[in-house]
Amino acid sequence: MDKQTQNFTFALLGLGIAAVISILAQHLAPQLVLADQQATHTQQAEAGRAVQVRIEGLSFVPDVIEASPGQTLDIEVHNTGDMTHDLVLGSQRTALLAPGQRDHIRITVHQGMRGWCSLPGHRQQGMVLDIRLR
Numbered sequence: 580m581d582k583q584t585q586n587f588t589f590a591l592l593g594l595g596i597a598a599v600i601s602i603l604a605q606h607l608a609p610q611l612v613l614a615d616q617q618a619t620h621t622q623q624a625e626a627g628r629a630v631q632v633r634i635e636g637l638s639f640v641p642d643v644i645e646a647s648p649g650q651t652l653d654i655e656v657h658n659t660g661d662m663t664h665d666l667v668l669g670s671q672r673t674a675l676l677a678p679g680q681r682d683h684i685r686i687t688v689h690q691g692m693r694g695w696c697s698l699p700g701h702r703q704q705g706m707v708l709d710i711r712l713r
Contacts, residue, residue, distance in 0.1 A: 627651040627685065632666070632708065634658040634676070637701055639666070639694075639708040646688040647713050655683040664701065666708065668694030688712070 580588075630652050633640045639656075646652055656666050658676035666673045666684065669692055673682035686692075692710040695702040 627653045630654045632656050634660050634664045636660050637704050637706045643709045645711050645713050651687045653683060653685050657681045664696045666694050667697045
């Protein structure tokens with residue numbers, strides 16, 4: 580193989596490698612951007628938002644919490660009343676809280692939710708907590 584043919588062969592090989600790299604970059608770049616966006620969203624959701632909820636009588640105060648889809652809420656429940664209560668919210672629940680006790684639950688909001696006290700008759704008497712999407 581003469582020098583001119585050899586140079587031409589290397590030039591074609593170089594162009595072929597450049598074309599493969601370009602094609603791979605076009606196919607991988609959107610996936611890398613999407614993975615980066617998902618990681619950012621997850622970090623924001625994991626950061627959470629602290630929410631204080633008091634139990635007063637047969638009420639949660641506040642009784643409505645607004646949250647964005649995907650937002651994580653760290654809900655601290657403090658029983659300031661004079662009866663035992665709990666909070667059931669989605670698949671989470673606090674311990675039974677005697678007067679003065681506290682507990683917390685952590686949930687990620689994907690849709691509107693309703694929580695309640697599981698003690699007999701309390702939910703029926705309006706002891707509910709709503710989480711609404713913004």
